[in-house]
Amino acid sequence: MATVSTRFIWMLFAVSLGALGMHATTGLDAPTGALLRVDGLMLVMAAVVTFVSGIVHSFARRYMDGSQHTRRFYARLLALTLVVLLLAAANHLALFAACWALMGWLLADLIGLIRGWPQAQAAARRARWSFLGGSALLVAALGLIAGYTETATISEALARTDMLPTSVLAGVSVLLVGAAMIQSALIPFHGWLLSSMTAPTPVSAFMHAGLVNAGGLLLARFAGIVAALPAVMLGIVAVGALSALLAQAWMLVQSDVKRQLGCSTVAQMGFMVLQCGLGFFAAAIAHLILHGFYKAYLFLASGAVVTAKAPRAKPPAAPGAGPWIGTGIAAVAGGALFAWLTGKSLVALGSGAVLTLVVVLSVLHAAKTALRSTALAPGARAIALPLVVAPALALYAGVYNGIAALTADLPMAVAPAEVSVLHAVVGALFVLAYIAIERGWHRERPRLYAALLNMSQPAPSTVTNHRTQYHAH
Template structure:
């Protein structure tokens, strides 16, 4: 093994290990010296980020590297359980991203939790949660991946119950606990099916076995793909299992930031990691896309009615997770990874700065013309947006025949840019602002396709591309996706023209999330009664 390979894999191992070391500190000792524990947590979090940067600089987006520290053969020829690391482009991107977000959250939490009686307990479990996520990212073995997946959920559970005296926090944690255990079981069964079929549990072995695989997947791998979809949907708080994500706001703000910017993204990461199998299961991919589309539609509608900043951000996260799984379901893994990175950075900032969001409402707002957008406004906005998207796509070599899914997401970008142009057209004295909006729209289109090309090049050797099927269902799904986004922008502008009684009734129902979570909560509490949460020690 070369020295460069040794340094890269050693750094990948050390990043989570330095955080796991915090688990050896009892909470009672940490609480006695909270400020010292906070400083230690901050140092360890930034050390993990420094090690992630070492992996990034040493490996970059080069060939895959792996290292096995311990391996135990398992019965029934399903492979071996191994403590190993697997470093490819996806690992490097995710390790750098999550460790950076974790270091920022730890720094924020140092002041946020200062003086709390359980300050040391909080920082201990924050580091253990972050350690679990980093272990998940670098895992080179499927069973090790599952254990890290479970550890992430259990560690987060302790943070969600940081205030056990709050009934809403306890209920949200209980619902998440139930959904997580279902997701854990689904993922474990799926992994065992993969091992029984391919006779290996190492990511490297799975990728090698699936390379060049032709024909329909065996029934066991089809079942594994569906179980992965279920596990990813539960982890990403997809409809109708989304309620807990909206109700964990009772936890401290650093927990919300880490949850929404890092942990909830694990479902999309799971699908990306299992791309060699998922790419060959058309039915599972279609189901993933449909789940994502339904979730982003419902969440986008409900989000517009919320009055709480943090709850609105939670609905936004659910919608963004739906969008991310939709991209993955369409086979646009590199785009889903780009979305994951952008969403993590944005949502970490949004939650950590949520206390200052009220300042935005104090700022002067531009004056819009009375009467709403006129027909010619719509025509100009959509024509301009479509033209920008076409030019940008052509500049980066998008092929409509071989990349139909990318055309669909390009249409979504056109809708977003059209919304920007539409708002500029409605402003009084809008000449300068319209020019600025057009420049921003063009930058968005070129940035979108440019970053997609960059990510696709970076992860080209890390995942298997999905060949377009050209089937009827895919065509219907593509039309439905574009129709949903056009419908959302139309509703946003025309909703106030609906008769007041009907509009108010719709707003009430949307504000309450269409009451789906109420039914889910009743079902869960009936099947798995809520037990009193243990006090923090």
Template structure:
């Protein structure tokens, strides 16, 4: 049976409704509807505008359906069938995807106005969102894997919008290779999980992981984690995410704010299973931590706003994978939502942000902080975060909610607290007000973590990899402090070319990958073949 008889059928079906609403807009007969609406079929400009209006209306319905799904999940609680599930995490993620997709489609209708292929892009955006909306609705790894792979295939067509640019075609080819490698890892992981545990239902996998995993299942979970790392543009395959900036801005926003986060959501969905696999958790923490360090340093060397934002996404995804590897799915889910909203706003408002940054530099050039100021700011940030954590813990105890903070949770909280350090340097304008704002933000963050723990993501056992995170992010904080205090010093000069090139691992890997699977040569007139990177 498709759904167990004992479960109510109608709530779980709402998990698929947002994807169906977006799909209906993508498959409607556009020309026939345009004629019924009075749009002349031979007027390409009017037909394209009509296609964008249809796309917006379809996503309006998807957004409304996602809101209904959130309400049902809040009132009904989690409901799972053989193939579908509806819970708080999935409903909120669907709402997030539908909201960002609606904003991106409206932005794209203006950004691509007059561009050839804009009508094709409208349908491509809808198909990408349909596949992304189907991922959180799945309670079985097979449809989840198919939807995840379909999202990458649909997005690959969008990223190649400017086919006449050799750099764009090169980046799209690299994304295709990485995505297919991720599909192979995911398929192999599913085979190992299904053969060793006898099921691919996500809720049943979580229940069986409580008793430990056999070696084959642990290897299968590790392969799923590797697929998430590949799709999340982690070292050493991060190059495609930085180079697809040749795509139009709305597609970049959709990639960085939505699609690239799917790997994090899959790991959150499988949190109990991932925590039971030392191979998976170790891989996530080590690779995620290394990527966060390298990407953060590389981001600081870039002048292009979009390229800097791309490196920022690599670093943020690395930190999210570290959270998943340390057994903090609630914190990772909070990070996922915040990063998606922030990155969509950052990409869609990149032009205005450049003007503001230039104006700020002209009016008030930034002063270089000293090492002592940075250390004092970090100490104050940690102290305020500690006060906020204690206050939240006491409030939770009074309300009967026992605190479940582990060493990994405290490590992640300290890393988040250190992010506030630049705001709290001695001599900073309005320091008392900034300290109060940091205290409020830390309290809000820890409160959200306490509320999300075990609700928006299943509880997972803390893993012993937190010393790796402490060492990695401690090194990052130390390098950042030294470089900020002496930007013209010997260390900064030596690190700059390496950080600017992302340690050059992408060039090394690309040369070897293209020998096995070279980029396609386009034979059309006026389009030059793609050249390989220099040896």
């Protein structure tokens, strides 16, 4: 079962990659039917999903070796991969809703793979109820779309968005955003994800790298609807920024490796949704892809970072002012490079300025983290820093531009929104959060530390309090 399933997934990856290459070079698309639609977005998602699934399948052949659950694990993992592929290709509203619901059910079943483990079954139940709620919101939204546009296909419904009254359009958008928030574990629907650490590591890798990203896919596929009202887009910015900022703070106080990665996923999904709210759906898909690859690697390698360390008496000394000036220059230059490569204006005030600001802060944080962990001489750091930052930003911008080109014919929002007071507040909060992280406010203020730790706790019924509770299963 493991061998056949793994080879089949890698075969699907080869086919998906070939089809994506043909689409990118010749622009050929399969005819759009009532049930399926093969377009640029679908082909990109197919290549990403099959690649991550292939890696997880291959890794699990050793990880699951000797387990009595191997056959059930591979059967569900293969079925889940095929369902996600069908979801990405679905053009019928009912088929899309059915795949969305089945995806949640299979994922919850994999979270509770070990039947006799009470904590795993509790985590599966929590996930199953969350996905049931998300599916109900999606079915309600798609039902309203079908009723008012008088069509059952996604492509035709998006072409008839003007048939939706403003009140219905707002209601449908809120329902779609709610379903995306639940699937992507955004606050306050993050509980199912942080409680799912009982899942086998390959399941966690596939879940965090691909399945939670389905919220971004949902918003991108229905961008013609959710982007029609500026108020809805501002709401998406707000919920995305809240998850990105708060979950990033949660990550700083975690001692468990997988739970730390879980908080990181909530933060990254918040940033992905934030990009959708800014009007950059192609950037959200690019972030989805790059984060998926990186998070899959982190989960599959999580066992290698579990080591016993004695606590330090005091934190290591920070570098002097010179390195800080160098990292500041590198961050600003990185933001300018990103803006130039992606066509973002640094003069006109638009939502692109908010995205560029986040890129600058991310480069600044990554550069300072690298300086703290390297033993290079100052001269070597000055040379190495641009050599690391520039290719990373070029890769991100390249993927972004590639996704934008592949999805140019889709009804996705391409014009950035005008800057509002909310955008300015979000930008200021990101700057404040960066300063707080750098100054270590969460370590200096015990009450803040305890509050962040309490807010990020999983459901008590899903926690293993002693290692015997795990080893017994």
